[in-house]
Amino acid sequence: MEERILEVRDVVKRFGGLVAVDHVSMDVYRGEVLGLIGPNGAGKTTLFNVITGIYKPEEGTVRFKGMDITGLPPHQVAKLGIARTFQLVRPLKNFTVLENVVVGALQKSPNLGDAVEKSLEILELVGLYEKRNVASGSLTLVEKKRLEVARALALEPELLLLDEVAAGLRPKEVDALVDMLREINKRGITMIMVEHVMRAVMNLSHRIVVLHHGRKIAEGTPQEVANNPQVIEAYLGTGVE
Amino acid sequence: MGSLTRSIARNVAIAVIVIVVVVGLLAAAVLLRQRGGGEVTEIKVGVILPLSGKLAETGADLRDGIEFAVDQINSQGGVKACGGVPITVVWGDSAGKPETGASEAERLITQEKVVALVGAYQSAVTKTASEVAERYHVPFVNPDSTSPALTQRGYKWFFRVTPHDAMFAAQQVEFVNWLNQKFGNQIKTVAIIHEDSEWGSKVAEAWQQAFTQAGYQVVKVVKYHAATVTSLDSEVAALKAANPDLLLVAAYVQDAILLVRTMKAQNFAPKAVLAQDAGFITPSYKEQVGADGWYIFSREVFNWDLLEKISRLKEVNDAYKAKYGKDLNGNSARDYTGMWVLYYALEEACKKAKPSDLDAFRSALRDALANLNIPGDKLIMPWRGVKFDANGQNTLGQGIVVQMMEDGKYYTVYPEEFATKEPVFPMPPWTERGG
Amino acid sequence: MVSEIDVISAIINGILVGSIYSLVAMGLALIWGVMDVINFAHGDYMMLGGFIAYALYLAGLDPLVAVPVAFGAIFLTGVATQRLVINPVLEAPLVSQIAATFALLLMIRYGAEAAFGPYTRLVKVSYAETIHLGGITIFVPQLIGFVFSIFVALLLYLFLTRTYVGIALQATSQNREAAQLLGINVKRMYDLAFGIGVGIAAIAGVLLTTFYPLFPEEGGFFTLLAFIIVVLGGFGSVFGSYIGGLIIGVVETVSALFITPSLKDVVAFIIFIVMIMVRPTGLFGKKE
């Protein structure tokens, strides 16, 4: 687990006066699950958007497998092997579940038959096989979250970025989702997960990076992070001045 | 297995139904085609006009002119050489669009089986409609389009009764020469302002040529887009800067009104303004422009005061007024005349062929038109007559020049044989008039 | 060829005619800002205002009397339109919204043509005089129109910034949900925005009749101009639209002076496209 699959160096992203990501550096090693946490507005999703090319950072670089991908357009980043899910689920509403996944699968398997076959496998993995011909707009939230993951997997990524996949789910659903993600990780896919649902992130992550006000304030194992006073303060706030 | 036979049976059933329907339709079509024939009780003429769309107002006027001519022809005994059968008009609406004009022409020719077409006012529509007539070998009588290009196409079935813009331009040069003679060479420089559709552009082109050839100096040509014009301030400023003796104008209604107002606003008063009818002679312009329109010359094809000069005209106009509550104008009078021209040709054609043999009759009608020679005194127009050249252009037509006087009415000032007033020249400056 | 005085004169005339564009555009900007709807029929409400002025003129009154009348009548028409047509498609996809306002355009423009005929009408006012100032000529009705337009713009400005209702309207355009939380009835704001928006266009229509011929199809080009101006002045910025209108007026008259007048609209349209490419927030617009 020594190979660095992603290197983020000194990334700065500003919106007008607001510094959303402030000189953040972090490494992701092949095969691990990295948790990225922090209170609301800490800059987690912005960092995701920088990595996936939706935003271009003002400063700093992002390297994927040693290659500089800073500022590449999203579709190229995706082709290189970085897939992501969205915090607010964005299924292609009028597409069926299967079609949603096939869109991604076609990137790697231009033959429709192959793409469909692969997509069906992935749907089996995420537990949506039965719903394959249903319009994705009519799925429940938990199903949509699974669909997001399935669609990202269809790109056969080496690195999967999960943006709050557990948000809004019931505890049982979270556990099932964690099991599913663990299964995916076992297949050799590296993951970064932005997550508020601690039940998920603490169970799954090998390491955790904590952002607060755009800065990295802590990094370590889940245990280390949970006991870090700075982290506790960021989350629970200070009692007294 | 059952489902397979069922689906075969269903397909066969559908195929049978389709074939029956198609055969039925074709049979009906053939039957429909064969209706008619036998004795001819009327002579059908197709008329294509802009009855809807932007020019519907003008279209209504043209329609009245045609309708009135047909009424008169029929009440005096129809087409006598064909046994006194009446003329029936089948209307086609071009909606002001060339493509609709073309399809209406085809409908009138093949479906309504008219012997000839009349129309279509806008030159663009006349172009496509007359092209269809040419291909079907149907005479096309055009009383009212003035683009010179129309009679430069080498068509055999196209006959234009009205003079065209190049002829008008030549005549306008004569008029200006006459003014110079009369008032002592005051006009040397000329400026032109025109809207940029085909009509305005071609008129301007003809003017530029004719006036330059006659030794006048064209100092400025300004064009604008009538459909979107909201102000003519800079246009008029540019004209004013050029300081011409004579301003030539080709404009539609809104822009004509706007132009006159802007000229007044900018106190731009050349020695004479000579307009090319259109906007300047529409009823709305005349009603609305008021004193601002005084002393402006316009080329016209027709004017109310010709009543005093042309005896036939007064009679016609009285009857027309009694029926429609308005006087004839350049548009209705031209289409009225066009219909009469067609009637004279019909009388000749009836001597050569029977209307029941449509192709032969159309051909005879074409020949009749080509050989027509109507003297001026049979017309209500101030023309020397109607006689078409090889291109189908009436060579005996001419325009007149009118000028709006202080009573807000246009008076004929040129040619002298039709004039009822002396021209006011030069035009008094804006600051020195009443109203 | 082109003298200084011509240029100055073109600029002044551009401002005078532009001030009418401004009014039309301000109304469009208000509707666009508050409701996020593009009103393709905007210029046609302006035309209706012109016909109201003409009706009063026929009754022997000065057309300017129609300013309050037209505003009132078209305001009510606008409120009715918003409730019956706009509101049902507010949440619909863009294509349905455009289809609906385009249907309005056809109905108003050609309904007017059916009702009044396609004829051109002209109003003759007693003050149709010109003023001459050292080679520059100004047509009095245009000047009066300009003054009225400033007056109306000022009133609208005061309304939007000094009255509770006006501020509530602005608030709605900036944050719909927060406005609701302050007790602002958003549906009512939509009624008001559409009513006032087309009402102001109707005032422009009235002012226009004193120096420009009136005909049922006159609105079309003004709508296109209003789009250009709203984009130029800054989407949703009512003040920016006023300035934008003056700028487009001047651009048209000045470019008519230097290139052929029949291409002056091309200049305006090119400015429009360049503007949405490089700075879609407009000259005075707000960043997104």
Next chain:
Amino acid sequence: MAELLKVENIEVFYGEFQALYGVSFHVDEGEIVALLGANGAGKTTTLKTISGLLRPRSGRILYEGRDITHTPPHKRVEAGIAHVPEGRGIFPWLTVMENLKAAAYVKRARERFEETLEFVFSLFPILKERRDQQAGTLSGGEQQMLAIARALILRPRLLMLDEPSLGLAPKLAYNVIMLTKQLRDEGYTILLVEQNVRLSLKVADRAYVLETGRIVKEGSSAELERDPMIRAAYLGM
């Protein structure tokens, strides 16, 4: 103490997604009640349902004993419910004064606007100083003050604050939360949603803990402060 607000068993959906599962709680006159819970637990949804931006599929909301479940949002404001939304919802292109005036659109606020304004300015003198400045140019803390000030202009009986300390420096966050205490002393009833758990428990009289759309715990602040479950709810321990 009289019951000012009573939420009974509300179920709220976003399309197919159920956000609240039978949430019930009450707020008494004159108290500060905190709603705690991790992100996505349903706190904001609850406030939006009370102010009328969202409609519950079932359940009722009683305010001053009247059923307001089907009352439109602006009527609820007239009745005295003010909601300072998450992210403040100020009008960035209006001046401070215009932002305050926007709140005076409802009758109950307009009638006594000048008077309330005095009070608000005495609470937030900085706003008085910046009255003609565009609200978008204010600092985060000032914007939060403006948002609260604007709600106060409505002269509400029930003031709901959604994450008022969000995005503020610790010192400012502290001040803002402490302000609620002052407001309670002025006679306002406050429903507070706040991520700074310790701080909110410091000012609140009672609190409810929400987890994935359900109330999982309630009690006095003192009780909850000692409860290990709170930490678990936030940090997943």
Next chain:
Amino acid sequence: MRTGWSEIARQALSLPVLVAAFLLVVTPFGLYLADLPFIANMMFLSLMYAIAAMAWNLLMGYTGQLSIGHAVFFGVGAYTTMILVVYYDVTPWIGMFVAGAVAALVGLGLGVPFFRLRSHWFTLATIAAGEIFKLVFNNWEYVGSSAGLQMKIVPEGKALYYLQYAASYVYIYVALLVLAIELVVLYRIVTSREGFYLQAIREDELAAKTLGINTFKYKMMAMGISAFFTGMAGALYAVRYHFVEPAAVFDVITVSTYIAVAGIIGGIYHFAGPIIGSFIFLPAAEYVRVTIVARFPRLFGLHVFVLGVVLLVVSLFAPDGILGWMEKRGYIRRRRVIEV
């Protein structure tokens, strides 16, 4: 993934398509026999607009980009055909395809700047482009300025080369040919990977990007093809009427908007929607015009007013068009790209 020709053949040979094709092929002949050029012309116009509206809908219904400037491509196509035949003696059989290609180039040229814009900004830019093209052609001497260009009448022996026939029925077959080509091409596209991507872009452009789709490239592709066939429709106009002028072929209402309205009325989310829409809207518009003008000759704009009412009713009560409405009622089903 590419729909095989055998699959297309299977689709093309399915019963409803065969019946429709058979009727389309027989009808003009029947109309000719019955001497009903008015109906024949309606049919031609419906086909011409169907071709343009199908092309327009590749951008709208499939890619989610609303253009009200398709008159640009229509006009450019019409002019290209005309210039080639009038100045260079090139047969319209070739000219039509060149027209499509030139229109496609114009489309790609406009796409580069315009696809940086989103939703209504894109729409407004297309409107402006339409106006600019109209004004420029109006002032361009080479293309005859406002007078436009008219083909000379050629001797009958050359009719096939110059595609000049008196009867409109002939042109229906030309239009049918173009439509058939278009249907095959569009069908292949929308059922291919590219078409699939286009729809993904329509649904959510950002999501599409993160799924590895180069959205700009595919939008450009859609624009190019859309412009190509709209240009072909314009070419048909030139071929049919032997005449072009800026006012007719660059008109924002009768070209740009009618194309969109035909698509909307038929239903933009169905492959056949624009065809159905054109075959309803155009004949309806013509019928309304003819009957209303005949009955109320003095109420000038009434027929357009009636069209406005129709459009309003559709946009309020059947915003997804006739096919969308039928789908909602369960009468028809939208074909899925993939069904397993």
